[in-house]
Amino acid sequence: KNEVEQSPQNLTAQEGEFITINCSYSVGISALHWLQQHPGGGIVSLFMLSSGKKKHGRLIATINIQEKHSSLHITASHPRDSAVYICAVKNFGISGNTGKLIFGQGTTLQVKP
């Protein structure tokens, strides 16, 4: 079982729909990141969370440390939101503070007009 699991793996939505992508993790973490990657493009960091909730435009990210779960919400989705969304956690391993990220497998989102 992967240490970071995302669901769903693939998601198709109609423009305007509310979208939720989930991320569950099984390790102790210092921070959780949501990343966005457009097809053939670079990787952009959307959010870094260690607790609570953050909002940026139409994007909202929440984290529940006790339940080891995070969600990324997109309100009023648009075709330009079509991308791969990646959840990644940073933890302190047995070897100490390495700062390494553990990645989920990604969620491919397609928003149709």
Next chain:
Amino acid sequence: NAGVTQTPKFRILKIGQSMTLQCTQDMNHNYMYWYRQDPGMGLKLIYYSVGAGITDKGEVPNGYNVSRSTTEDFPLRLELAAPSQTSVYFCASSVVSSGGGEYFGPGTRLTVL
């Protein structure tokens, strides 16, 4: 700030050739990373560095070497290129392991023929 810059953006190598992928960040980040992303797959950590003069292996270090002589630069060296090294390479940096955001370079698309 330019953020994280990578050169070249694209490169085609013949089997057995060598090359260096350059990565520079101007944010005075202590942590730097090299990832590879194979088509349709997630990111895999090749090497990372927690500061100048300190590097360590990630998940897939074979066939690569790194150095970190300055805080700003973290070059990745490919010796004896193989078709299995065809991938997109991303460099990333962060300021501290626990609370810093992740900043990714635009990527280098490498093809080995």
